[in-house]
Amino acid sequence: MKRTHKRLSVFAAVIVACAVIATCAGTNSSNAYITDLRQSLRLLLQPDNVDAYISRGNAKGEIERYEEAIADYSQALQLQPDNAYAYDHRGFARLMLGQYRDAIADYDQALQLRPDFAAAYYYRGAASFTIGEYEDAIADMDQTLRFWPDDVNAYGFRGSAKVCLGQYQDAIADYNQALQLGPDNADAYAGRANAKIGLGQYQDAFSDLDQAFQLQPDNANAYVVRGHAMTRLGQYEEAVADYGQALQLQADAASVYVFQGHAKGHLGQHQEAIADYNQALQLKPDYASAYLHRGRAKVELGQYLEAISDYNQALRLKPDIAVAYVYRGIAKVELGQYLEAITDYDQALQIKPGNARAYHNRVLAKFNLGLSADAFPNYEQALLEQPDFADDYQDALTFHLRRPKSEQ
Numbered sequence: 001m002k003r004t005h006k007r008l009s010v011f012a013a014v015i016v017a018c019a020v021i022a023t024c025a026g027t028n029s030s031n032a033y034i035t036d037l038r039q040s041l042r043l044l045l046q047p048d049n050v051d052a053y054i055s056r057g058n059a060k061g062e063i064e065r066y067e068e069a070i071a072d073y074s075q076a077l078q079l080q081p082d083n084a085y086a087y088d089h090r091g092f093a094r095l096m097l098g099q100y101r102d103a104i105a106d107y108d109q110a111l112q113l114r115p116d117f118a119a120a121y122y123y124r125g126a127a128s129f130t131i132g133e134y135e136d137a138i139a140d141m142d143q144t145l146r147f148w149p150d151d152v153n154a155y156g157f158r159g160s161a162k163v164c165l166g167q168y169q170d171a172i173a174d175y176n177q178a179l180q181l182g183p184d185n186a187d188a189y190a191g192r193a194n195a196k197i198g199l200g201q202y203q204d205a206f207s208d209l210d211q212a213f214q215l216q217p218d219n220a221n222a223y224v225v226r227g228h229a230m231t232r233l234g235q236y237e238e239a240v241a242d243y244g245q246a247l248q249l250q251a252d253a254a255s256v257y258v259f260q261g262h263a264k265g266h267l268g269q270h271q272e273a274i275a276d277y278n279q280a281l282q283l284k285p286d287y288a289s290a291y292l293h294r295g296r297a298k299v300e301l302g303q304y305l306e307a308i309s310d311y312n313q314a315l316r317l318k319p320d321i322a323v324a325y326v327y328r329g330i331a332k333v334e335l336g337q338y339l340e341a342i343t344d345y346d347q348a349l350q351i352k353p354g355n356a357r358a359y360h361n362r363v364l365a366k367f368n369l370g371l372s373a374d375a376f377p378n379y380e381q382a383l384l385e386q387p388d389f390a391d392d393y394q395d396a397l398t399f400h401l402r403r404p405k406s407e408q
Contacts, residue, residue, distance in 0.1 A: 050080045057089060066093040084113035088120050091127075098284075100127040118147035125157060134161040152182040156191055163195050171195040186216035194225045197232060205229055220249040224256055231263050239263040254284035258293055270297045288317040292324050295331070304331045322352035329361055338365045 057072030073090035076083060091106030107124035110117055125140030141158035144151060159174030175192035178185060193208035206229070212222040227242035243260035247253065261276030277294035280287055295310035311328035314321060329344035345362035348355050 048079055050076045050083060050086075053079070054083075054086055054089065057086075057093070061089070061093055061096075064096070066097050069093045070097075082113055084110045084117060084120075087113070088117060088123075091120070092123055095123055095127050100131045103127045116147065118144055121147070122151075122154060125154075129157055129161055132164075134164045137161040138165075150181055152178045152185055152188070155181070156185070156188055159188075159191050159195065163191070163198060166198065168195045168198040171198075184215055186212040186219045187221050189215070190219060190221040190225045193222075194228065197225065197229050202229060202233070218249055220246045220253070220256075223249070224253075224259065227256075227259060227263070231259070231266075234266075236263045236266040240267070252283055254280040254287055254290070257283070258287070258290050261297070262293055265293070265297055265300070270300045273297045274301075286317055288314045288321065288324075291317070292321065292327070295324075296327060299327070299331050299334070302334075304334045307331045320351055322348040322355055322358070325351070326355065326358050326361060329358075329365070333361070333365055333368070338369045341365045342369075 053072045053076035057069040057076070060066070060069040060072065070090055070093045073086045073093065076086040077090070080086070087106045087110035091103045091110065094100075094103035094106060104124055104127050107120045107127070110120040111124070114120070121140045121143040125137045125144060128134075128140060129137035138158055138161045141154045141161070144154040145158075148154060155174045155178035159171040159178065162168070162171035162174065172192055172195045175188050175195065178188040179192070182188065189208045189212035193205040193212070196202075196205035196208065205225075209222050209226050209229075212219050216222070223242045223246035227239045227246065230236070230239035230242060240260055240263045243256050243263065246256050247260070250256070257276040257280035261273035261280070264270075264273040264276065274294055274297045277290045277297065280290040281294075284290070291310045291314035295307040295314065298304075298307035298310060308328055308331050311324050311331065314324045315328075318324075325344040325348035329341040329348070332338075332341040332344065342362055342365050345358045345365065348358040349362075352358070
């Protein structure tokens with residue numbers, strides 16, 4: 001039982017964090033409701049009819065009753081465990097509900113049964129992109145394009161994933177291909193602008209954004225990308241305004257609340273920033289970046305214990321965020337927990353050995369503990385990694401040498 005999927009629109013990847021703003025094609029809810037009734041009657045007469053369960057699930061999906069659709073697909077799979085279409089459609093329903101890991105598991109099953117299932121590669125890639133697994137998303141879009149070489153959205157998703165990995169030139173090549181196939185695609189212009197911002201090519205980026213707005217004045221992605229440009233240029237009020245416009249158009253975009261909060265933090269509006277991070281977490285409770293940035297805002301307000309709690313949550317969700325260990329260490333220093341802070345800096349350096357800020361803060365924490373013998377090697381390493389911190393180290397060294405010898 002095959003059906004045509006709704007297609008997810010491409011979302012221009014962002015620099016601070018990446019997320020998908022999904023839109024779906026319009027549906028004829030009346031026809032879907034009639035199909036639902038017909039298949040229900042069919043199941044009364046044939047309760048073991050797999051196609052009827054799948055058809056009814058499709059109809060429920062068309063009217064966005066995804067939980068009920070999942071129940072029908074699951075029933076179909078109980079009757080026929082090797083039905084690739086049932087796994088594929090259930091994966092799509094789970095994707096629409098934000099159940100990304102479960103969706104990926106369903107697409108894995110569909111592709112094990114049918115390795116040539118292009119749609120399953122596409123949507124599995126979309127799910128991977130949404131949860132930040134960009135390499136996997138690129139691999140799936142590669143497979144999608146092997147079967148659908150003219151798919152604009154696949155090029156767009158792959159370009160977005162490459163932006164998130166810092167592969168800006170390769171991303172531009174994908175957006176160029178998307179625009180060759182779809183010259184009126186505003187999202188592709190916005191995505192290419194985002195890649196150019198990553199390269200510092202602001203004039204070219206603004207030209208692409210102008211083109212995006214000309215094609216679609218209410219394009220939320222273009223506002224988000226222009227907000228990124230303004231943030232990078234230090235024009236934070238303009239960035240806040242652009243993120244606000246994007247949120248008027250797409251109020252459930254958790255990542256945009258994080259971006260807006262980040263810009264407000266630069267303006268010293270930390271309470272307002274926390275409100276944005278709270279909103280992001282209400283929309284997406286497992287959003288590690290929102291916890292991370294909320295922790296930073298709380299440090300600025302002197303709420304160190306609350307900040308540490310947020311960093312703990314961020315690290316629970318993503319244990320490999322080196323910067324979260326650094327920031328948690330900073331909060332612990334403010335509480336006089338120098339040994340615990342040093343442990344956090346050590347962990348950050350295990351994840352990212354060249355992290356200059358971790359070296360810098362570890363030096364200062366060791367000076368505060370009077371561990372000068374341990375601090376000096378870190379001092380030298382930190383200066384190699386980040387010479388701009390030299391004045392801070394000199395201040396710490398002067399303070400240390402002025403202390404009584406019994407305290408050194």
